[in-house]
Every structure is written in structure tokens, then in C-alpha cells.
Amino acid sequence: MSSQRKVFFVSDRTGITAEVLGHSLLTQFEGIAFKRTTLPFIDSVEKAQAVAQQLADFCLESETRPIVFSTMVDGAIRNALRQRNNALHLDFFEKFIDPLEQELGMMSSHTMGKSHAIDDNDEYKTRIDAVNFTMNSDDGASTKHYDEADVILVGVSRSGKTPTCLYLALHYGIKAANYPLVPEDFDSEKLPNRLQPYRQKLFGLTIHPERLQQIRRERKPDSRYAALDNCKFELAEAESLMRRERIPFLDTTHKSVEELASTIIHSAGLTRRLF
């Protein structure tokens, strides 16, 4: 007996902030299916009035009223959004701007579009450098730039290295390389030669064998590569290598890319270069 509720994320800018916090809150309510719509760039009273009308129409047609998560800097636009409709309005700015104004002893600028602006050249350069670095050293493609790496993720094929590296680069400006551990790396019973000079930068990823099998099957069905016993073998060897070499490692099976990136920064003591 699951019910359904309509949710709107409304913002004078991209709506990303409203989505992130709104999503976190909604995951606390299980058994309800939330149907989500994002309405970005609602940056004038007129546009807000149009959304308010849309909400009013929705209230008429539906048994339950919609829930609106918003981040509107301008009070007049925020008010316009609330006129003529009975939606539940939760604005994330409204609740927190007041105590911050008091605390900081100044008025907020009420300027739209500040949150993500990057006029700053350093910030741009940091991000693009990290992204380029990460793309150029993906999947062990090139190890010659490992000197520059902030971190080198190791793990068997399909253990989650690439998306985690990209997330580290895009969000935190961290130069993240990755090196896939392949069966040949296990023969010598020591750290692959190319990784030896960079021992301090290594961080491992592992995954449950059944999950790995499932992922590899989608890529290469009916292959030795995807067979469960081979997945088990590779993972056992990789984990034993990481334990022996004292490489810290993390199980990716039940973790999102955001959590992996954040945990690695925290555990490996990395310095984020972007905020």
C-alpha cells in the first residue's frame, strides 16, 4: 500500500541545492513514491506567478497537495510562488538567512546566481587540470604522470575506480589516477613495479563477487572475465595484495560515488582543492 506524492524543486538558479537537500530529506520517508519535477531559473515575479498557477492547477486535480522545496533568494519572488496555491512550501534560504544575518551583523546581498559562479580563474584551472589529468591517466592508460597524482586508486576491473576518480576531479579538484589490478599482477606476489614508487598514494577499492559478476556480465556476457569463480579469485588476490602491502581499501558494493569520494578524501587525508 504505497502512496505517491508530487514534489517540486523550484529555484532562481539551477535548482541543484534544492534537489540535494530535498532528496536527502525525502529518503527519510520510506514507502512513499515521490514524483519529482525541477523548475530552475524562476528568477522573476512573473515566472514565479506562472509556477504558482501550475501548483494551483495541480492542487485541484490531485488528492494530495504538492510539496515544494525551494531556494529563492528574493523575498518578492518567494512570496509570488506562494500566492493562490495550497502547496506545502519549504524554502531552504528563508529559514537560515535570518539567523545568519543576525550572527554576521550584516544584510545578505540577496543576489541571485552567486552560489555556483566561477569567475575565479584559479578555480576553473584547478578543476580542468584535475579532470584532464584523470582522463589521461584512466585505467592505467599512462603511468608516466603518477608523480603528479594526489591519489591512485587500485582495484580489479569494474570495481568502481573510474567514476570515483572523475568525481574526485570534478568536485574536489583532486588529481586521481587509477590502476587496474589484472591477474598478471597477482603472479609475482608483490606490488606491480609501476606502482612501487607511489606506495603512499595508493588507495584500494573492492566489491562483493556477486555484484562484480553482475556488472561484468552486462559488459561481457558468458565470458571467463565475468564468471563468478574468476571474480572471486581476482577479488581474493587483490584484497590479499592490498592487505599485504598495507594499502587502505574500501568496499564499493553499497556505496554511492559521492560517498566513495568523500570517504577516500577523509581516510587518505587528501586536501580538497575546490570547495
Add this chain to the structure above:
Amino acid sequence: MSSQRKVFFVSDRTGITAEVLGHSLLTQFEGIAFKRTTLPFIDSVEKAQAVAQQLADFCLESETRPIVFSTMVDGAIRNALRQRNNALHLDFFEKFIDPLEQELGMMSSHTMGKSHAIDDNDEYKTRIDAVNFTMNSDDGASTKHYDEADVILVGVSRSGKTPTCLYLALHYGIKAANYPLVPEDFDSEKLPNRLQPYRQKLFGLTIHPERLQQIRRERKPDSRYAALDNCKFELAEAESLMRRERIPFLDTTHKSVEELASTIIHSAGLTRRLF
């Protein structure tokens, strides 16, 4: 006369939600330098007490009290964080969980670590497929998969295509290819042949010539590639091609990668595959 304030982001999970909303709020206060520290995975009363002590120590040493943005699901942990210190505490969950519980007629689960969990195989597959697609078709590397693309970004070299594509793939599961417009593409005065079948999927990026010059100079100083007159020429040609071919386009100069991605989804009417 700029002042400085210390800010902590504290969370029982990664702290990303607290950072995103806190950062948005702080950008509304200009002229204050905020020194930020994120303390993730504060998921027990004991850990919260240790942070509370850290905050108390900070209060003693500093003229102004710290500002704490938190997302703590558990009330007891939240309380522990507030004991024995005089910081300004703003918890994003606290303020919104109550009205949502009332609205939805149920208690929230108060479960930590729900916000970003991806046990869902479809979600994992959507993201990894999009990331792989995007990496394999970066920089016009391969146009043979354009059939599969949700969107193909076009623009001159260094106009911002790669990070935008990666953001679209990682966050929204959108298969985003990119095709760099090079001087040879302008000779024919028509859409490059390889793009012809995919006219409907094209979206353009442009940038101010001075900014482009600055970015290219860092890559190849003293090159023709980075010369201002060449940047101006390439951009004028690219923009005229996009206008002629009716490819919608966007100026990336003052936009962050988040804004670019969100605007493209909105303007091009793309369907996001991940929430």
C-alpha cells in the same frame, strides 16, 4: 576591512548536503572570508561529543564563535553536538523533518546514510554507462556511437565541453558526447559531415575571446592556438556556424559546470536518467 569567520560542516554521513546548502547561503554574505572545515561521518554520540569539545576549544581561542551547518538525522547525536559549546548551530534536517512528518502523516525513519545509497543496480548501470560513453566519445575521439548519444556538445577547443559532458554523465546519467569545432570545419561553411545526421542532438558552447586566450595560453603559451586574434576568429566562425545551423548555444564564461549542465538539460529538453 574584511573579517574572517570559521565554518564547520558536520554530518553523520559525507557532509555533501551540508556543504552544498551552507555554501549557497554563505555566498550571500560578501566581504567575509569563511574558513571551512568538513567533519563527515559523525555518527555516534561519542564522536559528536568530541566535535563539541573541538568547538568549545575554538570558542575559547577565537573572538567570534564558529558557525556550524549540520545534517544530523539522529536527535541524540544532534544534541550532543550542541553541548558545552557556544557555536551557532544550524541543522538542515531539524528544521524540515517536522513539517514533512506532519504533511506525510508518518514518522521519518531517522536512518543515517540513506541519502546517497545506490543499492539499485539500474542506477549504477545508468551512471556507469553514461560515464563510459562520455569518456569514449570525448573530444571527437569517436563519432561512431553518436546514435546512442543523448546530446552532442559542439564548440571550439577549450570552450568547456569536457567537464560539462562529464558532469551530465556522472550526475544525470546523460550520454553526452562532444565534438570540437576546428578551423577546418569553418572552411566548408556548412555543418561538418559527421554531425549532419545528428543535427537534433547538437548543443553549442561558446566563451569570451579573452577568457579563451587565457585558458589556451596556460596550455600552449606563445602559440598561434592561444593568440587573441585566432581565438576571436575561431569563436566568431563557430558562433556564426551555430547561428546559421540553428544550434542553440550558451556562453560558458561566467558559468560553473553545475549551471552549464543544468541549463543544457533545461534548454535542450533532455530527460535526466538519475536523480
